[in-house]
Amino acid sequence: MPTFWKKLAVTISAIAIVALLLFLSPLRDSVLSLGGYLSPQSPQPINLNSGYLLTSEVYHPMKVRFRQSGGFAGLRRGCDLDMETLPADEAAKLRSLVEQSGVLSASSSQNSKGRDLLNYEITVETLDGARQVTFDDGSKPVGVEPLLEYLQGQAQPIPLR
Amino acid sequence: MHTCHHCQRNPLHCFLPPHVLDRLLNADDPEIRRAAIAAIKQSAAARSLRNALSRMPAMAATASPAGKKNRLVYDMKNIDLQQLLPGTLMRSEGQEPVGDEAVNEAYDYSGIVYDFYLEKLNRNSLDDRGMSLISSVHFGTRYNNAFWNGEQMTYGDGDGQIFIRFTKGLDVVGHELSHGVVSHTSNLEYFEEPGALNEHFADALGESIQQWHLKQDVTQSSWTVGEAIMGSGVNAKGLRTFKAEKAYENDSLLGTDPQPKHLKDKYVGFEDNGGVHINSGIPNYAFYLTAMEIGGYVWDKTAKIWYQTLKNLNTRSNFQECASMTYQVAGSMFGSGSIEQQAVKTGWDAVGLSV
Ligand SMILES: [Zn+2]
Numbered sequence: 342m343p344t345f346w347k348k349l350a351v352t353i354s355a356i357a358i359v360a361l362l363l364f365l366s367p368l369r370d371s372v373l374s375l376g377g378y379l380s381p382q383s384p385q386p387i388n389l390n391s392g393y394l395l396t397s398e399v400y401h402p403m404k405v406r407f408r409q410s411g412g413f414a415g416l417r418r419g420c421d422l423d424m425e426t427l428p429a430d431e432a433a434k435l436r437s438l439v440e441q442s443g444v445l446s447a448s449s450s451q452n453s454k455g456r457d458l459l460n461y462e463i464t465v466e467t468l469d470g471a472r473q474v475t476f477d478d479g480s481k482p483v484g485v486e487p488l489l490e491y492l493q494g495q496a497q498p499i500p501l502r
Numbered sequence: 503m504h505t506c507h508h509c510q511r512n513p514l515h516c517f518l519p520p521h522v523l524d525r526l527l528n529a530d531d532p533e534i535r536r537a538a539i540a541a542i543k544q545s546a547a548a549r550s551l552r553n554a555l556s557r558m559p560a561m562a563a564t565a566s567p568a569g570k571k572n573r574l575v576y577d578m579k580n581i582d583l584q585q586l587l588p589g590t591l592m593r594s595e596g597q598e599p600v601g602d603e604a605v606n607e608a609y610d611y612s613g614i615v616y617d618f619y620l621e622k623l624n625r626n627s628l629d630d631r632g633m634s635l636i637s638s639v640h641f642g643t644r645y646n647n648a649f650w651n652g653e654q655m656t657y658g659d660g661d662g663q664i665f666i667r668f669t670k671g672l673d674v675v676g677h678e679l680s681h682g683v684v685s686h687t688s689n690l691e692y693f694e695e696p697g698a699l700n701e702h703f704a705d706a707l708g709e710s711i712q713q714w715h716l717k718q719d720v721t722q723s724s725w726t727v728g729e730a731i732m733g734s735g736v737n738a739k740g741l742r743t744f745k746a747e748k749a750y751e752n753d754s755l756l757g758t759d760p761q762p763k764h765l766k767d768k769y770v771g772f773e774d775n776g777g778v779h780i781n782s783g784i785p786n787y788a789f790y791l792t793a794m795e796i797g798g799y800v801w802d803k804t805a806k807i808w809y810q811t812l813k814n815l816n817t818r819s820n821f822q823e824c825a826s827m828t829y830q831v832a833g834s835m836f837g838s839g840s841i842e843q844q845a846v847k848t849g850w851d852a853v854g855l856s857v
Pocket residue numbers: 413456457677681701704
């Protein structure tokens with residue numbers, strides 16, 4: 342029993358110290374964002390303008406995976422972009438498009454009446470985790486267009502298997 | 503603060519009232535239209551925009567005045583906002599052709615589709631109550647798609663490379679309108695096997711309509727979907743083929759035709775609503791084989807069996823239920839053990855479904 346209480350006390354102090362440090366640290370916003378990644382239903386939108394998570398001043402790698410399917414043609418297209426391997430200006434452009442698109446806080450949605458609508462899946466992976474959003478031409482999140490157009494421009498046919 | 507932030511990025515939407523945006527959307531200068539579209543897209547109000555714009559007719563008003571053929575063709579003028587469908591009315595029933603071939607194709611082909619359903623399947627329009635056939639053309643810029651939004655058809659112009667304008671294919675128009683027929687009959691849910699059947703019926707009826715219009719018997723048809731809309735940058739027989747072959751292979755823009763022709767090759771992933779445009783290849787092939795076995799004109803027997811089956815199925819019907827239903831329908835239409843019923847069995851056997 343004493344071991345148990347000792348462990349509990351140590352754990353609580355550790356949590357308190359970490360929480361205090363994080364509250365004071367410049368990483369605060371990105372850690373708060375993590376909550377958004379872990380629970381997509383979270384009513385708290387992620388602060389995309391935090392400056393810590395997404396600007397290039399502090400180096401944070403980001404990967405973007407794009408998949409398009411369906412439509413009358415049923416073509417499967419997509420691209421996998423890694424900011425570490427992209428030229429600096431392309432990486433900055435993509436980062437800014439992701440930042441402005443709202444995909445990190447958008448919830449997935451589907452138009453139930455439409456047929457042959459194009460389906461999209463965008464996955465953004467950062468150090469904080471991966472965030473995936475799916476939608477279609479009848480349920481696009483507001484503001485996603487510029488990012489979507491960019492990704493469609495990069496997309497290539499993707500084989501099924 | 504929030505509003506201010508939006509104003510900085512999208513100055514247009516912050517101070518333009520809807521009727522001014524409406525005028526900009528109808529401007530002759532494409533640059534002005536593009537700017538107006540961009541403004542609306544960034545606007546959080548985009549979802550409720552349709553209500554705000556007075557020129558938009560009520561979508562519910564799809565009943566035809568006389569309960570018979572009533573075509574209305576609209577122009578979206580390159581706007582790609584579904585909230586703004588149908589757009590500007592360009593040609594209505596009985597009016598002379600206009601100077602825009604996409605408008606005229608949508609008008610002519612939806613008329614052929616209407617005639618086919620009435621003359622061959624005894625169906626008065628999509629709802630069998632003479633509902634109006636509404637089409638919108640020039641949706642978006644270089645938009646590589648056509649879709650049914652639950653109430654009307656919508657066609658893009660294509661980018662020229664992969665596709666050209668989607669109104670150019672009668673099988674495309676027949677496919678989109680047949681989605682309307684499906685939603686007014688079995689209303690197969692758009693997911694996994696029922697969704698692939700939804701796609702299959704749209705393809706099979708669209709193909710039947712094209713063969714009827716071209717007066718082709720089953721041996722004369724190429725049995726491809728979308729050959730008329732393929733762009734100059736691709737090498738393909740079409741978008742899909744009913745036969746046991748690939749419509750395209752290792753094409754730099756299209757990739758390789760993913761459609762399976764047998765149940766054992768069914769796609770089980772999540773994309774495309776569980777592969778609705780992929781797995782339709784399985785019933786499509788069974789339909790083709792049945793039609794070839796029966797011979798003659800597809801609309802005389804095979805399409806009739808399939809249409810009756812569509813009316814008998816329900817939202818959750820799967821491949822097996824569809825196969826069994828076609829067999830049952832063929833039996834009651836042509837007799838138990840008839841050549842037609844045997845042909846249906848042969849078709850489904852080949853794709854791994856026994857009836
Ligand atoms: Zn379809």
